[in-house]
Amino acid sequence: MSEKFMLDALEVSKQALPHCEPNPPVGCVLVKNGQIVSKGFTQAIGGSHAEVEALNAHSGELNEVTAYVTLEPCSFVGRTAACASTLLASGIKHVVIAMLDPDVRNNGKGAEILRAGGIKVEVGLCAEMVAQFLTPYLGKS
Numbered sequence: 001m002s003e004k005f006m007l008d009a010l011e012v013s014k015q016a017l018p019h020c021e022p023n024p025p026v027g028c029v030l031v032k033n034g035q036i037v038s039k040g041f042t043q044a045i046g047g048s049h050a051e052v053e054a055l056n057a058h059s060g061e062l063n064e065v066t067a068y069v070t071l072e073p074c075s076f077v078g079r080t081a082a083c084a085s086t087l088l089a090s091g092i093k094h095v096v097i098a099m100l101d102p103d104v105r106n107n108g109k110g111a112e113i114l115r116a117g118g119i120k121v122e123v124g125l126c127a128e129m130v131a132q133f134l135t136p137y138l139g140k141s
Helices: 003-016 050-057 083-090 109-116 127-137
Strands: 027-032 035-041 066-071 094-099 120-123
Touching (some): 003 027, 035 050, 050 066, 050 083, 066 127, 094 127, 109 120
Parallel strands (some): 066 094
Antiparallel strands (some): 027 035, 027 066
16 A cells, blocks of 8 residues: 555545535545556536546556545445445456545445455555545535
């Protein structure tokens, strides 16, 4: 796990503001062979979430790609499809999450969907820094 890539995802997440609100500003970077190959952040309400933006911006195989995402991928269908299911279907084998989503609709469920689908999931990288940035935006949507 590389803190550098999670901090990159945190920087990318800031591009989501203010248009993503009331959704939280989430960032995602896709990394292959130590290089960022794609980036995404939460779009305006009804638009794609960070993970989907990053996946859509990448062309090529995803089985050797690691996704670094600042907030646990959503497990439920709202205005958009569930990001956890989208990641699972993508072929990605490794997802690094800074912090679990405190939203009761998700809280741990997104990570569990990924693990149940055979994806290696790691939680907690740069959690304190990400939480400092994200906490004011959580619980609004």
